[in-house]
Amino acid sequence: MLQFASHLNSKGRKESTIKRYCYDLEECFRYFKKFNDSFSTLQVQDFNDYFYYLTSERGYNEKTMHRIYVVLNQFYKFLHSNNSSIENIIPFTNYLAGPSRALSTDDFISEEEEKELLSIVQSTTDLSEKQLKARSFLMDRNEIMIRFMLYYGLTLKELIDLQMRDINFALNELVVHSKEGTKRTIILTKEDRVLLYNYFVTIPEPVRPHYHSTHPLFVAFDFNRMTFHWVYDTDSPKALTEIAFQKMLRLEVKRAGLRKGLCSQHLRNTFILRKIKEGLLVEDIQHLVGLKTSVSLKRYFLFFQGK
Structure with missing residues (x-):
């Protein structure tokens, strides 16, 4: 200081x-x-x-x-x-x-933008030679991370903090831990469970996170060695960082030709708005997105009512 x-x-x-x-x-x-x-x-x-x-x-x-x-x-x-x-x-x-500002359409991702984003993640458009070599490892990982925010309402921190002990492939269940120490269980669709598992098995076995362990679910990629990162000091995979995710998302947004500034918050915002449109009660949405109180949901309802 x-x-x-x-x-x-x-x-x-x-x-x-x-x-x-x-x-x-x-x-x-x-x-x-x-x-x-x-x-x-x-x-x-x-x-x-x-x-x-x-x-x-x-x-x-x-x-x-x-x-x-x-x-x-x-x-x-x-x-x-x-x-x-x-x-x-x-x-x-x-x-x-922040909740002091009224929401606008710019705070959400449109259906067309959503479609373009998910499509580009599985494509090889506008990638460098180095990025192309790594693409087969990263397509499914990147898509399922985006889907977790867009279709299940996870925050970036909740996504990055996921560990192998939180996933049950047999039951399609994922346990999400919030910063406040609370946890919630979400049920994955069969499509998303398969996508998550496909990503998991693309990780070479020697550096693959172990079942039922505290190993990170989403692992960082080493572009120099063209494999997933393993930290020998801790004898575990290296977790993907929030910054690495943000950089990845910015790249995909740019490749898709979407507006600048789209970030993880837009994806979560869109999930919340979608649940309001479906007619869910405030308390139900609060539980779905792991909020302690419903205060921050007020502006979403105000936006929906003002449309």
Whole structure:
């Protein structure tokens, strides 16, 4: 913190600005300390949850949210400049999608966009030679991850946190764990269970995650070795990261010729809206998407009623 303050001072920032930045960072540190989260291990969804907390529980307006976003972005840039292994994940967040803002059609993926996205994932259009070599390993993995968000309402963090012990192929069941410690069981369609299993068996046996273990369900791919990543220090596969998923989705969106900015939140938003259109009650949707309260669903219903 002191080094960051010194850095800001060297850039000519006013003392009042530096104090404001440090206060915002201290507030952020305190929030994550409640969850025993180390700042160095935080991921995109953690900050999405933090921004949601600031808008829904603290009532911060968009001007204040923008300031906090800028502070965190500058802080991560500073950390990266001192340690290149620390990635700036703040630009990957969706803080503008907080509950203080009314939803619009831009917050959802249309049926045509959905069709184009799922189609391009299984194609080889506009891929480099290196990407083509890896494509057979990644098609099913990438598609089922997108489908989990679009058709089952998983958040990005819930998706990345899935482990082998959470899947039961025989019963078509998947247990999803939320940040709050709650869990819910979803039933996969036969089509999605087959797609998930097909991805699973494309992983070569020596580096394949083990059944009923804490190994990650979705494994990172090593493009240099053209196989899935195995971490020998932990004797387990390397989990796909949130940032890697976001990069993958951006590539697929670009290849499909869809609008820029489509992200995992659009997929989950679309799932929630679809359930409202189907006539499900608020309580049922709350359970389906693993929310503790129904407060954040209000704006979805307002959007639906205003159409």
